[in-house]
Amino acid sequence: MRDKRGPHVMNHTSPIERILRGAALTIVVLFFMFPIFWILLMSVQTNETILRSPPSMVFTPTLQNYQALITGRLETQAGSLDIEFMQNLWNSVILSVGSVALALVLGVPAAYAFARHKFRGSEDIAFTLLSFRFAPPLLVLLPLTMYFQELGLADTYVGLIWVYQLICLPLILWIVRGYFEDISPDVEHAYRIAGHSWLSTFRKIALPLAGPGIAAAGLLAFIFAWNNFIFALVLASADKQPVTVGALNFITASGIQYGQIAAAVIMSIAPTLALALYAQRYLVEGLSLGAVKG
């Protein structure tokens, strides 16, 4: 399951096959990369050059979109506009990091319990946690909005991080549980028989061996949390909104600020992209470790 390598097909292929394969790969890459490329181009153009018809690749690049986002002031013909993009970005960081951290603290021990101790109803509880992901978010949101207002949790970081557990916790629980189940129970028994308590066995054996899985689950949860839109849209006001919701502010009465939207998108995917690239080699290492163990 963890072996992502396909069969080795490169050895005995004819030149035509290789060219066709290359062409197909190029098309796929273009298809998926083009929007990102286009957004990148848009982010260094003014609204005027973006909207001219027919579109052209020839323009003078400008950093005014980024500048506007970072300084928080946008000058348009209709006047100046305050934007809170940096606050949105900061909110995204707080919400994503906070909710992933909380989900790890809660989810990893829970995953271990589900993997190692088959108690009555353990499967049901684990499945119930997963089932939060089946329901449309609005189903959860409507009652939650009322509760949160009652409890004073609406429009707070704590409240949002709590709600984000609906995204992060099941993900971490189910992925990490699989990694714990892959560890031979004998390895843990051996450590306990050697004279260590269950807690130190969990810390010194189970956690390090499931480390790559925990990292992968954490990364995925972070991306899902970062890209979440609907929870924050309903439950947060302007000063707590993450970038996903904040991008809506660029749809103004005087028109849609495409340049700023593009720059905002680039800036908001940068952290997750950097994180994924950084974690990639560790993830691959971890995944292949799992494959060798057998």
Add this chain to the structure above:
Amino acid sequence: MTETALKIDGLTKRYKADTVLDTVSFDVAKGETLVLFGPSGAGKTVLLRCIAGAVDPEEGSIEIDGRDMLDVPPEQRGIGMAFQNFALFPHMTAFDNIASPLTARRSTKDAVREGVESVARLLKIDHVLGHQPRALSNGQKQRTALARALAASPELLLLDDPLRNVDAKLRFEMRLELPRLLAEQGATVIYVTQDYKEAMALGDRIAVLDGGTIRQIGTPEQIYRSPATTDIARLFGDPAINLLDVEPEQDSAGIFAQLSDTRVPLDSMLVGAVGKPCTLGIRPEALHFADTGIPVTIEAKTPLNEKTVTLAVTKRGREILISRPAGRPAPSSGAAHIAVDASDAILFDRGTGALIAATETNAEVAA
């Protein structure tokens, strides 16, 4: 009376409807090596895990040094254990693996190092202590696992088929080396194996476990000479024991069985067997070629290095294996006669497969 190191009483373990261990009871004396022998699925490993505390039994008690262990967590039972699959910690070096029982006892750094190095020297792995388990050969892994079990000099040592996953050469070496090693430790040992040679070589006593119950427990000699059932008789010995259907008779000369119209005298104390359908067990090495005796036809002869195994067929078409030390004359083909010593024949009840004991003989020994 020697001190009892381990006392198992009425131990029962079930997995759902499956009874894996069924009221198992036995004692192990201090310093004794008890071999748990049985086919796979007999419950040997589960029994070992119950003793180690990795598995909780449903019923029964486990006492180590007179102390009830059922509510004692594994880390406080003072046990050393080597697993069949080694169960090394894959993210730690061989040194840290072996050191784990020592660090748990909060020894000083120097004491840990000294402890690890001395046991590593004993097992000849001191040159690979810095390696991770995946960089070790199977033999080195096995020695590391053994070293880890021995490191803290536990009073009770549980070895779960430690030679199962190593190659034949290493297994042979370790079979010679282990008894000395275990004797040096002075520990009480429970050794699980499926290999009867290992069981005979290492055990002070052997407990034969099958279907979750102890079928027989005794010295290797007792198990080999007086197996409790035909099943146990078949498990010990290579080539396997000859089992022949007979009906013992008695006349003025004593008790005997007819094999191919030839009289095979039996122990005169086996009176209980007269006239009953029985199974006669004769070890292949208890048979020898003679001028007179049971007439047979030689079918095949297999010279092994240290012995020659001959397959012969009796007049009634029953196959018999004869094992003779290499160098002794053994016919290769044609007709021959074989003879058997009365004292080497073992008699079983054909219906139940149980040993028919010469009870009077035992009484004499006791008296």
